[in-house]
Amino acid sequence: MNPSQPNAISEHPGKRTSGARALQKGQQTKQIIIDAALGLAEQIGLEGLSIGALAEVTRMSKSGVFAHFGSREELQISVIREYYQRFSNEVFFPALNAPRGLPRVRTLFANWMKRVAIEIQSGCIFISGAVEFDDRPGPVRDALANSVQTWLAAMHRAVVQAKQEGHLVPDADEAQMAFEIHGLILALHYEARFLKSPGATARANTGFENILLRYGKPRIPGLPHC
Amino acid sequence: MNPSQPNAISEHPGKRTSGARALQKGQQTKQIIIDAALGLAEQIGLEGLSIGALAEVTRMSKSGVFAHFGSREELQISVIREYYQRFSNEVFFPALNAPRGLPRVRTLFANWMKRVAIEIQSGCIFISGAVEFDDRPGPVRDALANSVQTWLAAMHRAVVQAKQEGHLVPDADEAQMAFEIHGLILALHYEARFLKSPGATARANTGFENILLRYGKPRIPGLPHC
Numbered sequence: 001m002n003p004s005q006p007n008a009i010s011e012h013p014g015k016r017t018s019g020a021r022a023l024q025k026g027q028q029t030k031q032i033i034i035d036a037a038l039g040l041a042e043q044i045g046l047e048g049l050s051i052g053a054l055a056e057v058t059r060m061s062k063s064g065v066f067a068h069f070g071s072r073e074e075l076q077i078s079v080i081r082e083y084y085q086r087f088s089n090e091v092f093f094p095a096l097n098a099p100r101g102l103p104r105v106r107t108l109f110a111n112w113m114k115r116v117a118i119e120i121q122s123g124c125i126f127i128s129g130a131v132e133f134d135d136r137p138g139p140v141r142d143a144l145a146n147s148v149q150t151w152l153a154a155m156h157r158a159v160v161q162a163k164q165e166g167h168l169v170p171d172a173d174e175a176q177m178a179f180e181i182h183g184l185i186l187a188l189h190y191e192a193r194f195l196k197s198p199g200a201t202a203r204a205n206t207g208f209e210n211i212l213l214r215y216g217k218p219r220i221p222g223l224p225h226c
Numbered sequence: 227m228n229p230s231q232p233n234a235i236s237e238h239p240g241k242r243t244s245g246a247r248a249l250q251k252g253q254q255t256k257q258i259i260i261d262a263a264l265g266l267a268e269q270i271g272l273e274g275l276s277i278g279a280l281a282e283v284t285r286m287s288k289s290g291v292f293a294h295f296g297s298r299e300e301l302q303i304s305v306i307r308e309y310y311q312r313f314s315n316e317v318f319f320p321a322l323n324a325p326r327g328l329p330r331v332r333t334l335f336a337n338w339m340k341r342v343a344i345e346i347q348s349g350c351i352f353i354s355g356a357v358e359f360d361d362r363p364g365p366v367r368d369a370l371a372n373s374v375q376t377w378l379a380a381m382h383r384a385v386v387q388a389k390q391e392g393h394l395v396p397d398a399d400e401a402q403m404a405f406e407i408h409g410l411i412l413a414l415h416y417e418a419r420f421l422k423s424p425g426a427t428a429r430a431n432t433g434f435e436n437i438l439l440r441y442g443k444p445r446i447p448g449l450p451h452c
Contacts, residue, residue, distance in 0.1 A: 043361065123361065130420040131357040135269065135349065145421055152421075179417065179429040180436070183409030186416060191405065194356035195371055195378075203405040210406070210440050 030068045030078075033058055037079045042123040046076050046140065047132045077143045083125045084147040091115055092154055101165035102216060105158045109181060109208055112155075116185055117201065120192045126151075127189055152178065172215040180211050256294045256304075259284055263305045268349040272302050272366065273358045303369045309351045310373040317341055318380055327391035328442060331384045335407060335434055338381075342411055343427065346418045352377075353415055378404065398441040406437050 036057045041049055051072060055062045069075040091111040098107035116124070126148050133141035156178040162168050168177075188204040191197040262283045267275055277298060281288045295301040317337040324333035342350070352374050359367035382404040388394050394403075414430040417423040 045357075127416075128357045130416055131271075131354045134420040149421060173432070175425070176429055176432055176436075179413055179426070180410070180433050182417070183411075183413035183433065184406070185409075186412035187405055187409035190353075190356055190412060191408070194360040195375060199401070200405070203402055206399070206402055207406050207409065210402075210437075214436050214440065 026068070029060075029064075033060070033065055033068055033075075034078050034082050037075060038082050038125075041076075041079050041083075041125055042119075042128075045128050045132055046079065046125065046144075049076055049079065051075065073138070073140055076140045080125065080129070080140070080143045080147055084150075087115065087126075087147075087151065092151070095158070101162045102167035102212075105155075105162050108155055108158055112185060113188075113201070113204065116188055116192075116204075119189065123193070124189060127186070152182065155181065167217060168215050169217055177211060177215050181208065184208060184211075252294070255286075255290075259286070259291055259294055259301075260304050260308050263301060264308050264351075267302075267305050267309075267351055268345075268354075271354050271358050272305065272351065272370075275302055275305065277301065299364070299366055302366045306351065306355070306366070306369045306373055310376075313341065313352075313373075313377065318377070321384075327388045328393035328438070331381075331388050334381055334384055338411060339414075339427070339430065342414055342418075342430075345415065349419070350415060353412070378408065381407065393443060394441050395443055403437060403441050407434065410434060410437075 033054060037049055037054055040053060040057060049072065051062050051065050051069075054060075054075070055065045058065065069078065091108065091114075095104055095107040095111055098104040119127075126144070129144045130148070133144055156174060159168075159172075159174040159177050163170075163172050163174060168174075184204045184207040187207075188200050191203075192200040259280060263275055263280055266279060266283060275298065277288050277291050277295075280286075280301070281291045284291065295304065317334065317340075321330055321333040321337055324330040345353075352370070355370045356374070359370055382400060385394075385398075385400040385403050389396075389398050389400060394400075410430045410433040413433075414426050417429075418426040
């Protein structure tokens with residue numbers, strides 16, 4: 001029998017199992033490459049990524065790495081997806097346990113700050129990638145911009161909910177508040193990572209409290225604070 | 227007589243003149259190269275600069291370009307100095323005509339916003355360079371960080387003066403205010419240039435007014451507003 005026939009595998013259950021195993025192993029290998037690529041991209045940027053550099057880091061052959069992605073762009077996009085997933089798992093999803101409204105906005109900001117604290121050392125793909133791809137249209141830029149926009153939209157949605165819950169002053173501009181919060185994060189990353197300025201983390205936290213002083217409803221004495 | 231002797235030129239006024247002319251021409255050529263390098267660096271980053279690329283843009287020989295700088299690092303540092311000078315001429319110096327205090331802080335911010343409006347199209351070396359050099363110690367990083375720090379210190383000084391002039395609330399934290407202003411500029415650049423978000427300029431301006439609501443002395447009716 002010719003094993004290249006479509007039904008060849010189904011007639012040999014053993015082969016099907018080994019096929020599934022090969023698929024699983026392939027996915028594991030791909031994940032190892034993506035992990036290495038993410039580590040490399042945080043250090044040298046998405047544009048620094050190359051099939052060759054990754055082959056060296058993972059001690060695989062170039063053709064072995066290439067087989068999993070097909071192109072450098074696909075590799076870059078896989079790294080962006082992986083980063084976005086980790087970011088969501090650390091920053092976004094745990095905040096859903098906090099009550100809707102200002103408590104959730106506070107938790108999102110606190111989780112974001114924790115992520116930045118790590119990225120002051122390691123670098124941040126959302127920030128370095130923006131500089132690398134701000135004038136390079138194409139699928140990598142789109143993947144990166146979509147990831148950032150999805151996250152910023154989630155933050156904005158939490159602010160909108162805070163207003164709906166009556167935690168903000170009635171004229172609070174939700175997009176404005178989200179913009180100002182984003183600015184604090186960017187200033188923290190810039191001043192702490194590049195300028196090595198001491199005190200930037202405290203300033204970002206104080207800046208957040210200042211934003212709440214402006215947009216949050218004044219605290220009613222005796223009631224728990226959001 | 228041997229013209230290589232130290233006093234050779236002084237004995238020939240004509241040669242001195244041609245020497246001075248050669249020097250002047252050399253400086254002009256160097257300036258042409260720096261202008262081209264700055265344009266290139268804004269597009270592709272300081273790290274993208276190479277003697278070869280510049281030779282192509284300026285239609286000079288590689289050795290001709292190299293002779294003016296000696297190294298790629300020196301070229302990068304010259305570009306940073308040029309950018310800093312232009313930034314100071316556009317943003318800092320004109321603001322000294324505004325009265326000391328809040329009017330000068332306002333003018334500095336307005337001039338900075340004008341610069342960012344251009345850089346939303348062209349890119350900004352202070353921002354892209356920070357990403358390129360945040361983990362690369364050396365003279366280029368130092369030159370860039372020093373330039374940014376000098377500018378941020380000037381902004382901070384203007385805020386300190388505003389407090390001294392009695393234009394801010396007595397407990398205003400000047401470094402905090404300068405940090406929050408920096409955040410607005412970074413968020414504007416990020417959201418307008420990379421994400422192409424509409425309305426980011428208006429949000430940066432509103433953010434600035436919000437900062438003044440927090441730190442500025444409440445306006446006294448009948449008196450001119452700072």
